[in-house]
Amino acid sequence: MSVASDLPKCAGRGSCAEEKLCGRGHACEHEQGPLFDTKFGADFLAGVPTKPGVYRFYAVEGALLYVGKATSLRGRLGQYRTAGRKKKERKRRALVNAAARIEWDVCDSALAAALRA
Numbered sequence: 001m002s003v004a005s006d007l008p009k010c011a012g013r014g015s016c017a018e019e020k021l022c023g024r025g026h027a028c029e030h031e032q033g034p035l036f037d038t039k040f041g042a043d044f045l046a047g048v049p050t051k052p053g054v055y056r057f058y059a060v061e062g063a064l065l066y067v068g069k070a071t072s073l074r075g076r077l078g079q080y081r082t083a084g085r086k087k088k089e090r091k092r093r094a095l096v097n098a099a100a101r102i103e104w105d106v107c108d109s110a111l112a113a114a115l116r117a
Helices: 035-040 073-081 087-098 110-116
Strands: 053-058 064-070 101-106
Touching: 035 073, 035 087, 053 073, 053 087, 053 110, 064 073, 064 087, 064 110, 073 087, 073 101
Parallel strands: none
Antiparallel strands: 053 064, 053 101
């Protein structure tokens, strides 16, 4: 069994801090599992409809953090689940980190969702 210090550096974060192996064969702290699943549960997306709608992220104190629209609520919220640590994904990851709950309203069409957002 090798320890984290014996493994090559990870392309994602520099030197790897944990013994858990990522898909690239490196020990990576950033491959602990999606933050989204940790906060909202792994089965959260199963209860989200695939219809168009508006979704809202709320902070712990109840403050509205973000309002978004989607042609498929499940598909769009699934993108927050896979937000990684790349620079272009930083906003999504920060939003998931700050959010305590997510609410959504189903709309008849994408146009109705856009007008409602």
